[in-house]
Amino acid sequence: xxxxxxxxxxxxxxxxxxxxxxxxxSSDFANSLKEAYSIDKSASTELGFEDMWKTKFPGAKYHxxxxxxxxxxxxxxxxxxxxxxxxxxxxxxxxxxKPMGQDPDxxxxxxxxxxxxxxxxxxxxxxxxxxxxxxxxxxxxxxxMDKVDSFIANHPTRPGRVLxxxxxxDENGDIAHFRVTGGGGHISGPSEEELKQFEEEQKAKxxxxxxxxxxxxxxxxxxxxxxxxxxxxxxxxKSIEAVLNEQMLGSGTFAFGDTPESMLAAYGVGLSIPNGSxx
Numbered sequence: 001x002x003x004x005x006x007x008x009x010x011x012x013x014x015x016x017x018x019x020x021x022x023x024x025x026s027s028d029f030a031n032s033l034k035e036a037y038s039i040d041k042s043a044s045t046e047l048g049f050e051d052m053w054k055t056k057f058p059g060a061k062y063h064x065x066x067x068x069x070x071x072x073x074x075x076x077x078x079x080x081x082x083x084x085x086x087x088x089x090x091x092x093x094x095x096x097x098k099p100m101g102q103d104p105d106x107x108x109x110x111x112x113x114x115x116x117x118x119x120x121x122x123x124x125x126x127x128x129x130x131x132x133x134x135x136x137x138x139x140x141x142x143x144x145m146d147k148v149d150s151f152i153a154n155h156p157t158r159p160g161r162v163l164x165x166x167x168x169x170d171e172n173g174d175i176a177h178f179r180v181t182g183g184g185g186h187i188s189g190p191s192e193e194e195l196k197q198f199e200e201e202q203k204a205k206x207x208x209x210x211x212x213x214x215x216x217x218x219x220x221x222x223x224x225x226x227x228x229x230x231x232x233x234x235x236x237x238k239s240i241e242a243v244l245n246e247q248m249l250g251s252g253t254f255a256f257g258d259t260p261e262s263m264l265a266a267y268g269v270g271l272s273i274p275n276g277s278x279x
Contacts (some may be wrong), residue, residue: 049134049141053124057147060122063090067168068176070095075168075177077103078111081181083122085166090230115181118164124148126174129171144173 044260047055050062063085074080077099084094134141152165161182170176 019142048176049126049144052141052145056145061086061088063123064128064131065090065095065125066127067095068170070168070177072177074099075130078106078108082166083118085125086118086121086164101246115149118181119162120164121167123167125168127169127171130169130173139241140173144169147173147175149176151175169186238277
């Protein structure tokens, strides 16, 4: 509660005394109560960004310094001393930290120890320029808080993990850098029986797929053979018809009683066309 709220409460208390002394009407006292409530409500709803952050996340750390100037390459290193931001006070020398040597592996014991030390914590770094803007602009402070809150809500690891969040804002209220660390929780894999069943199911699926592919290939080959057979028959028949037409047109003779089908059949097995009586 700020000074204005205290002033309103004091005025109301004074009005109450005056009512007892009959020097002020009850309606004036009611108006005084309404005014005091209005002032107090306004003071409680217009929280600063730091108050919003710490109210939303009790125990979270809040630092005013410009961490947006840290390069992403430095920020992502496993030996970057990010755990310092989870302390109450941070030496600004961390902003000028320079790597020395090769970046250690994630499973390095020193890296894991530093990661574990931050689990469950939350810390935010706000540039002085943004801090000043939000002091005079409650709407901006609320927008930035909504943005940060949404980020945390949408960046969890798998269920059962203990998380830590470190967020560095830029002067416009956007997230410049962040680190979300997950650890702990109960992690269990499939049992030996479940794993065996899974492997058998996968094997059955592979065999079924291979069988289907073989059947498709066989059907395709059979269809190709059948197409070639039909094409050869058509070609053979047309060749015989061409020869018959040529002979019939050239000699003008054919055998009585022989149909074109029988003549084609005879030619198809290599027999000569029988000579009949002349027309």
